[in-house]
Amino acid sequence: MSDLMTALEVTGLAAGAGGLGYAKHRAPRVYWTLVGLPVTWGRFTFTFRSTMEVCGLTVQASGLKAAMARAARRQVRPAMPKIRRVRGTSTGLRARLKLPAGLEPADVSASAERLRHAWGVRSVTVVETRPGMVELRMTGYDVLGRVRMPRRFKPEGPMVVPVALREDGTVFIRDYRKVPMALTLGATLSGKSMYQRNLIKGLAEQPVALVGIDCKRGVEQSPYAARFSGMATTPDESDGLLKALVREMEDRFDLLGDYGAANVWELPDAVRPVPLVLLVDEVAELFMVAARKDEERRDRMVQYLVRLAQMARAVGMYLEICGQRFGSELGKGATMLRAQLTGRVVHRVNDLQTAEMGIKDIAPEALPVVTTIPPDRPGVAVAGDTSGGWSRIRTPETSQAEAVAACRRFAHLTPELPALADFRPLVDPEPAPEPDPAPAPDDASPLVPQPVAD
Numbered sequence: 001m002s003d004l005m006t007a008l009e010v011t012g013l014a015a016g017a018g019g020l021g022y023a024k025h026r027a028p029r030v031y032w033t034l035v036g037l038p039v040t041w042g043r044f045t046f047t048f049r050s051t052m053e054v055c056g057l058t059v060q061a062s063g064l065k066a067a068m069a070r071a072a073r074r075q076v077r078p079a080m081p082k083i084r085r086v087r088g089t090s091t092g093l094r095a096r097l098k099l100p101a102g103l104e105p106a107d108v109s110a111s112a113e114r115l116r117h118a119w120g121v122r123s124v125t126v127v128e129t130r131p132g133m134v135e136l137r138m139t140g141y142d143v144l145g146r147v148r149m150p151r152r153f154k155p156e157g158p159m160v161v162p163v164a165l166r167e168d169g170t171v172f173i174r175d176y177r178k179v180p181m182a183l184t185l186g187a188t189l190s191g192k193s194m195y196q197r198n199l200i201k202g203l204a205e206q207p208v209a210l211v212g213i214d215c216k217r218g219v220e221q222s223p224y225a226a227r228f229s230g231m232a233t234t235p236d237e238s239d240g241l242l243k244a245l246v247r248e249m250e251d252r253f254d255l256l257g258d259y260g261a262a263n264v265w266e267l268p269d270a271v272r273p274v275p276l277v278l279l280v281d282e283v284a285e286l287f288m289v290a291a292r293k294d295e296e297r298r299d300r301m302v303q304y305l306v307r308l309a310q311m312a313r314a315v316g317m318y319l320e321i322c323g324q325r326f327g328s329e330l331g332k333g334a335t336m337l338r339a340q341l342t343g344r345v346v347h348r349v350n351d352l353q354t355a356e357m358g359i360k361d362i363a364p365e366a367l368p369v370v371t372t373i374p375p376d377r378p379g380v381a382v383a384g385d386t387s388g389g390w391s392r393i394r395t396p397e398t399s400q401a402e403a404v405a406a407c408r409r410f411a412h413l414t415p416e417l418p419a420l421a422d423f424r425p426l427v428d429p430e431p432a433p434e435p436d437p438a439p440a441p442d443d444a445s446p447l448v449p450q451p452v453a454d
């Protein structure tokens with residue numbers, strides 16, 4: 001009997017160990033939650049003091065403290081960061097530390113690699129949360145290996161879309177009100193379309209008008225037509241669409257003038273025009289020139305885009321431009337337009353010059369990171385904006401069917417914009433069966449776009 005029990009125990013242990021070994025590689029998130037997190041938390045807590053000492057994150061005790069210690073015949077200990085809060089997450093461990101006078105966040109950042117080894121974690125990122133306080137963001141495994149977005153993430157406010165994961169395990173959001181105009185660059189097969197797809201899926205759920213320019217005959221954007229209020233698939237159509245958008249922008253400015261408002265968010269809800277995002281896929285196709293008369297059209301379109309990029313933010317109109325390159329080869333005014341696109345997401349690119357176009361003017365120190373994105377990691381990109389901050393991100397792998405299903409489910413949110421009536425995209429009247437059949441609201445057919453109530 002006891003032999004049988006022993007055999008069962010050994011088999012159970014072996015199966016358990018095998019299961020954990022399997023989970024470590026195939027389900028790192030589960031492994032981290034079950035094993036990594038408690039072990040790391042314990043290691044962090046019990047070795048914190050000694051780690052601070054060996055990593056040189058201590059300063060001499062202040063005169064008063066030293067005097068008090070001497071008076072009490074205690075050893076004078078150096079001052080070190082104090083743990084204020086520790087929190088486990090599905091990707092790692094976060095610890096808030098209060099720094100003693102004499103230590104600054106840069107000192108802790110400089111020791112990040114040593115802290116990573118000391119606590120056996122995948123990465124340590126140091127973020128200043130307020131003067132004198134830093135947060136250590138540790139990840140327990142390669143969170144960009146197979147991206148899973150946290151389920152409980154709630155975007156704060158309108159026009160905020162969670163679109164990817166940062167390597168420190170936090171969510172990378174596209175916040176249109178903070179960074180209204182953006183450029184996504186990347187070589188072929190680097191993951192640009194996946195990024196756009198995630199963006200469209202996230203935007204589809206919000207009360208926003210989507211307008212598309214896809215001069216690859218609409219192959220990228222047409223599947224999402226149910227959620228688009230306007231779409232152009234040739235340079236000629238795009239010329240007309242951009243002209244209509246500039247007029248729409250001017251009308252919106254007139255409205256702001258009528259109400260004495262500085263931007264659409266100050267307008268009363270009843271009259272506020274719906275926010276609008278223009279998504280341009282493969283900008284080089286839009287600016288393609290075959291004859292002299294095309295050049296005039298191209299220069300005109302660049303001018304329209306520059307005007308939108310310079311002014312449209314206040315009236316709730318935003319640009320999202322995507323391409324393989326974006327330099328002077330695109331024609332007059334192209335580099336001026338690029339300077340206005342202050343949000344940048346740069347995937348793997350083919351040459352240093354393209355990486356420079358994407359990131360050098362806003363976060364030059366991220367340049368080596370862009371040039372070393374491996375080809376077997378499509379979707380990995382460097383995201384930065386004019387605040388100077390940048391991070392390595394990766395979008396979750398989302399199938400086209402999932403994004404199409406989201407567009408159809410929220411088709412009732414597609415506003416009718418009279419100015420763009422000539423550019424309404426064709427909606428497939430017989431959609432393919434959807435993999436994710438969420439019920440559409442009773443009052444809206446998923447196929448017939450309906451205006452948003454004012």
Ligand SMILES: Nc1ncnc2c1ncn2[C@@H]1O[C@H](COP(=O)(O)OP(=O)(O)OP(=O)(O)O)[C@@H](O)[C@H]1O
Pocket residue numbers: 186187188189190191192193194195378379380394395396397
């Ligand atoms: N975040 C990601 N995670 C995993 N796989 C990805 C990710 N992003 C892209 N891929 C895969 O990489 C391949 C290329 O992606 P995608 O089509 O988005 O690239 P692209 O830059 O748009 O290429 P092209 O310019 O040729 O259209 C696809 O097979 C896609 O499934």
